[in-house]
Amino acid sequence: MEGRLLSLILLTPLAGVLLLLLTPGGNRRLIKLMANLAGVAGFLVTIPLMMNFKAGTRGYQFTERLPWIPSLGVEYALGVDGISLLLVALTALAGALAILCSWGAVEERLKEFYALLLLQQAGMMGVFLATDFFLFYFCWELVLIPMYFIIGMWGGERRLYAAIKFVLYTVLGSVLMLLGILALYWQHFQQTGIYSFDIVKLMQVTLPPGTEHWIFWAFFIGFAIKVPMFPFHTWLPDAHVEAPTAGSVILAAVLLKMGTYGFVRFSLPLLPNASADRTVVRVIAVLSLIAILYGALVSLMQKDWKRLVAYSSVSHMGFCTLGIFALNHAGIAGSALQQVNHGISTSMLFLLVGIIYERRHTREIAQYGGLAHAMPGFAKVFAFAVFSSAGLPLLNGFIGEFTILQGVFAANRTWAAFAVMGVVLGAAYLLWLYQRTMLGAVTREENRGVADLTPREWLTFLPLMAWALWIGLYPKPFFDVLDAPVRAILERVAVR
Amino acid sequence: MTAFYTGTDHFAVLPALLLALFGCAVLLFEFVLPVGMASRRALAALTLAGEGFTAYSLYRQHSYLSSQGWPALTAFQGAVTIDGLALAFNWMFLAAAGLAALISYRYLETEGEHSGEYYGLLLFAQFGMFFLASGTDLIVQFTGLETMALSFYVLVGFLRGRRRSNEAALKYFVLGVLSSGLILYGFSVLYGISGSTKLSAVAGAVAGRGAGDPLIWLAVATLGAGLFFKIAAAPFHMWAPDAYDGGPTPVVAYLSVASKAAAFVLLLRLFLGPLAAAREAWQGLTVMVALASLAVGTIAALSQDNVKRLLAYSSIAHGGYVLLGLVAGNARGLQGIVVYLLTYVFMNTGAFLVLVLLRRGEAEGNHIDDLSGLMRRSPAAAVLMLxxxxxxxxxxxxxxxxxxxxxxxxxxxxxHYALAAVGAxxxxxxxxxxxxxxxTMFGGRELAGEPLAASMGTRVAMxxxxxxxxxxxxxxxxxxQLALLPVKP
Known part of the structure; x- marks a missing residue:
């Protein structure tokens, strides 16, 4: 089992799908139990990975390699390094929580719902574990279909529109990315005579500058749509708002990270010259800054609670891309950590919106006010989530944003100045949201008797809060884990 | 003087002989057997048995060639060639015909048009396709093309009581004959410049003249136009939506995959055979037709409410992708064509199969609303369609x-990066x-009515x-591995 740990992590959710399909359809409670069991199992199998992972070691650990399509040189190759380790942990946790939070929220076609969530989780794990570019792409596309159905069948009123928009945007990006992958693969074959999608082998290709730029932009489209970077972000608010809570949590916590992960894992090490090109860096930095500021300003204007959180993702993911293209240690490490932070804090925010929506069936901010009176527990968790997301010291968001800003400052002071404005605006829209919904007198009768968090709901928040505190108080283990892979990337991308 | 009908000749054309034999047997048994359901079943079973024997003879050819290291087996003084390309396509035709036979039984019962000719024509069409894939002589190829096309004209109009089916058959017939005429004209030019109908001899004459020669250009233009008609590539696609819409669904499934593949193999035999030397003459034309097919197929399909018409336009777009494989012009492109057409046999037949399931009683099952709420009515069918x-x-x-x-x-x-990007x-x-x-299937309102029932044959096909x-x-x-066959030495 030791040698096949990553396969176990990848296959546990799929085993959960099978288990669910074999569960008799009539017993709703049993289905929910089975789904939660699969979710928790999916998280538990990642624990040995965390325990045995050796920080500071170069290259991939726990590698596995089996031939898959020999005539194309495609392998079933898995491996983790520090960057993917954190995202695997995040995926496992978010997957389990997404299942747990749906206990009361989803009552229709339970089996299909949970099966799709688990299928999705397997796909996302595959994205982060794959060290074969083909396998990565395969899993990248595999994630799409379950999310289409989760949004399209269990979503809000405009769910079908949002779902198809999500699919078309993502596929358009990913097919162009596929062409980039194929071009790289073909260049590798021409230079070495070997067909391979192994990302370590592909790093040995020396590309002509023109080709490298084309491939970079092909990758960029695929990853930027997923992040989403401005101006490719328009699918995100629709998808987030229409998706059921579990879908929003997965989207925000994990799916968006696939884009930033793609930049760190593929664009930078495989295409170092194009990635460090001054024009390229400038374009991406400007787009990131626009995303940070524009996302924050749009969040300020939102009347819909969930839409506000959705736009805040655009702003926060802008920090991640900006950090990556600062192209220094602090920027990339901070960005990798901030991906996890964003996953934690935004999951909490979406879970909270989901809970209040279940109770009051509205997401309009103006409908609320003074909720803290009726729901003291909810208000405490919400405050925690807001502080975490806004980057208050002692919590996770602060560490991530601070490190990114440190890196960005070293790269370019003007960018840092603009990015800091984003931090200020972030605090503004989040605190204003908190004030409008939680504080003050109760303005509406309906808000007086709203039930507080149930123990099950507390259970979904506790692991996230614990993790946020851990990162906020003692981030050293996380930076230790990230150090070696970030160094490896920087060795390939020299700032020029 | 060579012997007229040698063992090699026999071995080479045995699959086609079996198809013809079983086709005739089906027609004969139709007269002999009493009218009734049991006899109709027997006819369907006989068809499937014919496909089984054909499969075995193809398998023998396959194992013989693979044991010999893939030489091209020529028969009838070079008029018929069994090579990797022929085998790959014949396997494709076999799969398409077998699936069509499996799904036809229930459909024809529902339509009340069940008779032996149907199965006979199915087999005769495949007989024609065999010679399209393995013919290396202009006359043999044209005979194969016409045998296939004539069978399909009748099959498309098989629902005699339906005006739409008749209309579809007539349109298909008129345009099909026109395209056959164009192809024949191209053949006559090739014969004119070479004095031979053998592709090997034509190749020499074409290479001697070069791509700039007006006669070569004339041959490429007429052959191209005729074959693009058969493939249903834009702008020669007009017949396809009508024929698909009006024809019996199992026939349309067969037509859309097998007839398209058969026309493609003829295209490959000619364009990568004798006309390979005149690549400049057809490359630009093929690029334009491929792009037009992608555009027309994709854009027109967006607004279709009739699922069969939608699949017709999608089929035009798929033809565009396959043509892009020809444009690429390398070994990978040829493999891509085989991979594409082979997978297309299964996925497209599968999609039509679900439409066949929806055809019950009064419901025609072609409109997009007929799929509404399919997930609740019949989850298995919905998931398969997905x-x-x-x-x-x-x-x-x-x-x-x-x-x-x-x-x-x-x-x-x-x-061809730009073409790849457009295709993507x-x-x-x-x-x-x-x-x-x-x-519509997963979100739409559930339709009332009895649950879908699948016959044994449909289930196997599904x-x-x-x-x-x-x-x-x-x-x-x-x-x-199968796609490697055509590029084996």
């Missing part, structure tokens, strides 16, 4: 992804109309198309 649509859209984990992948890879390898964008756009169907479509998506190696 699989086929994803495959047609080219998303993993289905075999359709591998097919598109190969075409894109071929284009990248041959340096159309692939993404195409998802919109496939997902329209998905949306399972096999689904297993192949998903299986080759997850583990495509066998498919890729």
């Amino acid at each position: 699989l086929f649509l994803l495959s047609l859209g080219g998303l993993p984990p289905s075999s359709g992804f591998i097919a598109k992948y190969y075409i894109f890879l071929a284009l990248v390898e041959s340096g 964008i159309f692939a993404a756009a195409g998802l919109y109309y496939y997902f329209r169907l998905v949306k 399972v096999s198309t689904a297993v192949v479509t998903l299986g080759l998506g997850l583990y495509p190696e066998p498919l890729l």
Whole structure:
């Protein structure tokens, strides 16, 4: 089992799908139990990975390699390094929580719902574990279909529109990315005579500058749509708002990270010259800054609670891309950590919106006010989530944003100045949201008797809060884990 | 003087002989057997038995060639050639015909048009296709083409009581005859410049004249126009939506995959055979037709409410992708064509199969609303349709992804980056109309009415198309090995 740990992590959710399909359809409670069991199992199998992972070691650990399509040189190759380790942990946790939070929220076609969530989780794990570019792409596309159905069948009123928009945007990006992958693969074959999608082998290709730029932009489209970077972000608010809570949590916590992960894992090490090109860096930095500021300003204007959180993702993911293209240690490490932070804090925010929506069936901010009176527990968790997301010291968001800003400052002071404005605006829209919904007198009768968090709901928040505190108080283990892979990337991308 | 009918000749054309034999037997038994359901069943079984024997004779050819290291086996003084290309396509035709025979029984019973001719024509069409794949003589190829086409004209109009079926058959016939005439004209030019009907002899004459020669140009233009008609590539696609819409659904499934593949193999035999030397003469034309097919197929399919018409336009777009494989012009492109057409047999037949299921009693099952709420009514059918649509859209984990992948890879390898990008964008756009169907199946209002019942044959066909479509998506190696056949020495 030791040698096949990553396969176990990848296959546990799929085993959960099978288990669910074999569960008799009539017993709703049993289905929910089975789904939660699969979710928790999916998280538990990642624990040995965390325990045995050796920080500071170069290259991939726990590698596995089996031939898959020999005539194309495609392998079933898995491996983790520090960057993917954190995202695997995040995926496992978010997957389990997404299942747990749906206990009361989803009552229709339970089996299909949970099966799709688990299928999705397997796909996302595959994205982060794959060290074969083909396998990565395969899993990248595999994630799409379950999310289409989760949004399209269990979503809000405009769910079908949002779902198809999500699919078309993502596929358009990913097919162009596929062409980039194929071009790289073909260049590798021409230079070495070997067909391979192994990302370590592909790093040995020396590309002509023109080709490298084309491939970079092909990758960029695929990853930027997923992040989403401005101006490719328009699918995100629709998808987030229409998706059921579990879908929003997965989207925000994990799916968006696939884009930033793609930049760190593929664009930078495989295409170092194009990635460090001054024009390229400038374009991406400007787009990131626009995303940070524009996302924050749009969040300020939102009347819909969930839409506000959705736009805040655009702003926060802008920090991640900006950090990556600062192209220094602090920027990339901070960005990798901030991906996890964003996953934690935004999951909490979406879970909270989901809970209040279940109770009051509205997401309009103006409908609320003074909720803290009726729901003291909810208000405490919400405050925690807001502080975490806004980057208050002692919590996770602060560490991530601070490190990114440190890196960005070293790269370019003007960018840092603009990015800091984003931090200020972030605090503004989040605190204003908190004030409008939680504080003050109760303005509406309906808000007086709203039930507080149930123990099950507390259970979904506790692991996230614990993790946020851990990162906020003692981030050293996380930076230790990230150090070696970030160094490896920087060795390939020299700032020029 | 060579012997007239040698053992090699016999071995080479045995699959076709078996098809003809069983086709005639079906017609004969129709007269002999009493009228009734049991006899109709016997006829269907006889057809399937014929396919079984044909499969065995193809298998023998396959194992013989593979044991000999893939030489091209020529028979009838070079008029017929059994090589990797012929075998790969004959396997394709066999699969398409077998699936069509399996799904026809219930459909014809519902329509009340069940008779032996139907199965006979099915087999005769495949007989014609055999000679399209293995003929290396202009006369043999033309005879094969006409045998196939004539069978299909009748099959498309098989629902005699339906005006739409008759209209479809007439349109298909008129345009089909025109395209056959064009092809024949091209053949006459090739014969004129070479004085021979053998492709090998034609090749020498074409190479001697070069691509700039006006006669070569005339041959390419007429052959191209005729074959693009048969493939249903834009702007020669006008017959396809009407023929697909009006024809009996199992026939349309067969027509859309097998007849298209047969026309493609003729195109390959000619353009990569004698006309390979005149590549400049047809490359530009093929690029334009491929792009036009992608555009017309994708854009027109967006607004179709009739699922059969939608699949017709999607089929035009798929033809565009296959043509891009020809444009790439490398070994990978040829493999891509085989991979694409082979997966297309299964995924497209699968999609039509679900439409056959929906055809019960009064419900025609062609309108997009007939799919409404299918997930609640018949989850199995809905999930299978989803699989086929994803495959047609080219998303993993289905075999359709591998097919598109190969075409894109071929284009990248041959340096056609811009074409690859256009193809990729159309692939993404195409998802919109496939997902329209998905949306209706999974989101739409549930229709009243009895649950769908599948006959034994339909079930077998459903399972096999689904297993192949998903299986080759997850583990495509066998498919890729088969696609290597045409490029073996």
